[in-house]
Amino acid sequence: MSVAMLCGRVSAMSLSSKRAGIAAAPRVAAAAPSPVMQRCAAMEISAGYKLKTRKAAAKRFKVTSAGKIMRRHPMKQHINEKMNAKRLRRLSNEEGVELADYNNVIKCLPYAGIKRSAAKK
Secondary structure, eight states: OOHHHHTTOOOGGGOGGGTTTOOOOOOOOOOOOOHHHHHHHHHHHHHOOOOOOOHHHHHHEEEOTTSOEEEOOSSOSSOOTTSOHHHHHHHHSOEEOOGGGHHHHHHHOTTSOOOGGGSOO
């Protein structure tokens, strides 16, 4: 076998039409991938899979600049007429997520920049 065949390239001399006496147009040999392309391909493989953010969790939780997770109080959606103003004001404030729920929220929001050290103890 020729060197061109070993490299996976087909030259014009290996065409079967040459034996029949018909001149064929030479084929363009496929260029070997450049080192830059090989590096990019290796980087894509080593990067691994992306994690998906749970959109329901993204709408329910906020992350402060310190990395603390904040949530809203329940009982503030509707039927608020019978509640006094003090109670409504208290329910309007956001509260930190409990330490027991931190791992679940971190899994739901993988790219939120949550710091475990900022958790409420």
